[in-house]
Amino acid sequence: TMVSSNTILKKAQEGGYAVGAFNAENMEMVQAIIAAAEELKSPVIIQTTPSTVSYASLELFCGMVSAEAQKVSVPVVMHLDHGNSFELCKQAVMAGYTSVMIDGSKLPFEENIALSKKVVAVAAEAGVAVESELGIVGGKEDSHEVSDKDAIYTNPLRAKEFAEQAEIQSLAVAIGTAHGFYNGEPKLDFDRLKEIRSAVTIPLVLHGASGVPDDMVRQSIELGICKVNFATELRVAFTKGVRQSLESNAKMFDPKIYNAAGREEVKKLVKEKMHVCGSVGKA
Ligand code: 13P
Ligand code: ZN
Ligand code: NA
Numbered sequence: 052t053m054v055s056s057n058t059i060l061k062k063a064q065e066g067g068y069a070v071g072a073f074n075a076e077n078m079e080m081v082q083a084i085i086a087a088a089e090e091l092k093s094p095v096i097i098q099t100t101p102s103t104v105s106y107a108s109l110e111l112f113c114g115m116v117s118a119e120a121q122k123v124s125v126p127v128v129m130h131l132d133h134g135n136s137f138e139l140c141k142q143a144v145m146a147g148y149t150s151v152m153i154d155g156s157k158l159p160f161e162e163n164i165a166l167s168k169k170v171v172a173v174a175a176e177a178g179v180a181v182e183s184e185l186g187i188v189g190g191k192e193d194s195h196e197v198s199d200k201d202a203i204y205t206n207p208l209r210a211k212e213f214a215e216q217a218e219i220q221s222l223a224v225a226i227g228t229a230h231g232f233y234n235g236e237p238k239l240d241f242d243r244l245k246e247i248r249s250a251v252t253i254p255l256v257l258h259g260a261s262g263v264p265d266d267m268v269r270q271s272i273e274l275g276i277c278k279v280n281f282a283t284e285l286r287v288a289f290t291k292g293v294r295q296s297l298e299s300n301a302k303m304f305d306p307k308i309y310n311a312a313g314r315e316e317v318k319k320l321v322k323e324k325m326h327v328c329g330s331v332g333k334a
Contacts, residue, residue, distance in 0.1 A: 144177045
């Protein structure tokens with residue numbers, strides 16, 4: 052069943068767990084993520100970035116996700132990750148996405164609020180929830196790279212002001228995570244997260260979870276994170292499965308065989324992450 056992210060994130064917030072949000076790049080990853088959710092009776096969020104959307108289309112991804120979601124009992128959210136314009140967010144809503152992120156994190160505070168409000172206005176009509184980001188998460192997501200010196204941690208009081216004024220349904224925070232892998236262990240500012248949690252009432256989102264040790268993800272959830280984004284590790288898992296399959300038989304040419312191997316690896320990984328998020332059995 053396709054649902055908006057609002058209900059499942061509120062439930063997660065009350066229950067003290069998080070819902071995993073997994074970036075899908077193709078049909079096999081969509082299948083893997085939904086199959087994992089159904090097996091573990093976990094709510095799930097599937098998300099696509101703008102570059103993934105332009106690789107296929109909003110309609111193609113939304114079609115695949117809703118077709119798979121109809122077959123299962125668990126709630127499935129189709130989310131636009133790092134939406135980079137009002138137009139794209141609006142198109143996603145029209146294509147059937149049930150949740151969108153508008154990423155105005157590089158804009159001045161007031162402009163980020165204004166843009167978020169504009170997206171909330173079109174999304175609300177369709178019952179679609181909106182995530183915004185305050186502060187800047189570091190690292191590389193698709194073509195968009197943020198150097199360490201340009202990453203900015205979220206200010207708790209500004210976060211409160213932002214959430215109230217923008218009237219968004221969830222807030223992505225920058226507390227030291229980065230997109231992609233890390234050189235060594237990431238350093239997360241848990242004190243800052245605690246302060247943000249006590250200042251802000253809506254569900255909080257952790258980006259850049261690939262490469263973050265499981266116990267740190269768990270600690271972030273204990274301190275109030277309700278949605279955890281995983282992308283890079285899924286790409287690596289899919290590629291690992293495909294590569295192993297191709298290397299095991301140089302004469303093979305059926306995409307169904309090697310893509311299925313990639314799908315299996317993604318499903319295994321997603322199930323592990325659902326256990327870390329504590330969402331197992333919460334559907
Ligand atoms: P990772 O690639 O580090 O998992 O980050 C995922 C993310 O934040 C997607 O928005
Ligand atoms: Zn992100
Ligand atoms: Na990361």
